[in-house]
Amino acid sequence: MNYKTDTNFRKEKLIKLLNIVNIYENEIIQALYDDFKKPAFEAVLTETSYVISELKDTIKNLKKWAKPKKVFPSILNFPSTDYIYKEPYGKVLIIAPWNYPFQLALCPLISAVSAGNQVVLKPSELTPKTSKIIAKIIDAVFDKSHVEVIEGGIEVAQKLLAQRWDYIFFTGSVAVGKIVAKAAAENLTPVTLELGGKNPCIIDKTANLKLAAKRIVWGKFINAGQTCIAPDYILIQKDVKSLFISYLKEEITKAYGSNPSLSPDYARIINTKNWQRLVNMMEHEKVIFGGQTVIENYYIAPTLIEDSSLDSLVMCEEIFGPILPILTYEIDAEIDAILSRFEKPLALYVFTKNHTFSKNIIQKYSFGGGCINDTLVHFSNKRLPFGGVGHSGIGAYHGSLSFDLFSHKKSIVKKANWLDLQIRYAPYKNKLTTIKKILKWL
Numbered sequence: 001m002n003y004k005t006d007t008n009f010r011k012e013k014l015i016k017l018l019n020i021v022n023i024y025e026n027e028i029i030q031a032l033y034d035d036f037k038k039p040a041f042e043a044v045l046t047e048t049s050y051v052i053s054e055l056k057d058t059i060k061n062l063k064k065w066a067k068p069k070k071v072f073p074s075i076l077n078f079p080s081t082d083y084i085y086k087e088p089y090g091k092v093l094i095i096a097p098w099n100y101p102f103q104l105a106l107c108p109l110i111s112a113v114s115a116g117n118q119v120v121l122k123p124s125e126l127t128p129k130t131s132k133i134i135a136k137i138i139d140a141v142f143d144k145s146h147v148e149v150i151e152g153g154i155e156v157a158q159k160l161l162a163q164r165w166d167y168i169f170f171t172g173s174v175a176v177g178k179i180v181a182k183a184a185a186e187n188l189t190p191v192t193l194e195l196g197g198k199n200p201c202i203i204d205k206t207a208n209l210k211l212a213a214k215r216i217v218w219g220k221f222i223n224a225g226q227t228c229i230a231p232d233y234i235l236i237q238k239d240v241k242s243l244f245i246s247y248l249k250e251e252i253t254k255a256y257g258s259n260p261s262l263s264p265d266y267a268r269i270i271n272t273k274n275w276q277r278l279v280n281m282m283e284h285e286k287v288i289f290g291g292q293t294v295i296e297n298y299y300i301a302p303t304l305i306e307d308s309s310l311d312s313l314v315m316c317e318e319i320f321g322p323i324l325p326i327l328t329y330e331i332d333a334e335i336d337a338i339l340s341r342f343e344k345p346l347a348l349y350v351f352t353k354n355h356t357f358s359k360n361i362i363q364k365y366s367f368g369g370g371c372i373n374d375t376l377v378h379f380s381n382k383r384l385p386f387g388g389v390g391h392s393g394i395g396a397y398h399g400s401l402s403f404d405l406f407s408h409k410k411s412i413v414k415k416a417n418w419l420d421l422q423i424r425y426a427p428y429k430n431k432l433t434t435i436k437k438i439l440k441w442l
């Protein structure tokens, strides 16, 4: 098959994919709106333009990334020339989630294709309109024996997982991530697991509170809070809490108006199950802003809550919706007491002007990635690896790292024949002292 060895073939396919994504961009935006009222602006910013940029970058660099890389040889093998060859794994399964259903399906697909793999993609059943258009686009570009989209729900995913793959790339919840890891272990299949977690957003009193509120409102309520790296809860120094809350309220109103249900810029919750889960979370909480819900169109207003107990529902699982608990701390030890209750999160944000404070937080805690004085934007730099650690995931991708992720790195030593040092060969008699000296010297 030419896609395995021929980088020109792969490049041509990706150029065709780029053209078709451009042609269908409006239909994709409409599908995302139909699925959960994703605003067109957010669809362009976080889905279509992101995929288009990933395609352009991959098309531009594919040949460079695919080239065998010459590395400095070991003196022990003198004379030799040493290389790393990048070889496609073979058959790759990609299972995608619903929250950024176009981008999180297409980006790993683009990378797996660029690295020369055969790909089967299962998009999310919860965004049927987007999944359908993904299938249409992929069908128009690729032969099914090269790249195929298989639509369906849990049963389909499980049937696919029961097959043997050479690589599995999964994005979704921690619970399903464990199912995927178990299935992969049956055949020792390598996996990337892009999962979630409870992402803290720590604010000390030196922070620019007004700007912090603006950036947090954006990062929390984009996609109605259904973002894997959205701030999950705020942990703010007690003295500045009420001022910060007033800024949060101001920023929410500025962004979505006094009745966000009428805002064209505010998405809806994906389905009844998630809507009910979020409503249950708010039930016994002290809502200080928002809190309105409408089951008919899965609306939940941007909501602020305070004084949540650490044992409450809202603090026990990933929120993944537009509810923002605000907790406080007085001394740094309290930050530690709260953060250490949770598994390693996918993201962490710290807002401060105190360099030592942010440095300590970043060094002390393990998390996938994050920002100082902003939210979400680390996702947008292709030179930064994106992924979790511990329960928030295994492996990282984006940019050239994605090409590497879908490639087996094959090490090759090309030995010259003009010299063959005798020392390594048996019999070893009288060679021990010499070899010790050489190895110590190296």
Ligand code: NAD
Binding pocket: 095, 096, 097, 098, 099, 100, 104, 122, 123, 124, 125, 152, 153, 154, 157, 158, 161, 171, 172, 173, 174, 176, 177, 179, 193, 194, 195, 196, 197, 227, 228, 229, 318, 320, 346, 388, 393
């Ligand atoms: P999910 O785990 O429910 O579903 C993801 C995919 O797995 C879907 O395609 C679904 O059909 C399939 N699936 C569901 N149950 C399955 C099962 N029992 N066996 C096999 N396959 C199954 O996740 P979701 O609700 O689509 O997405 C939300 C979660 O994903 C959140 O936890 C969020 O943090 C996480 N997420 C992570 C990232 C990231 O990049 N790290 C990105 C987006 C979402």
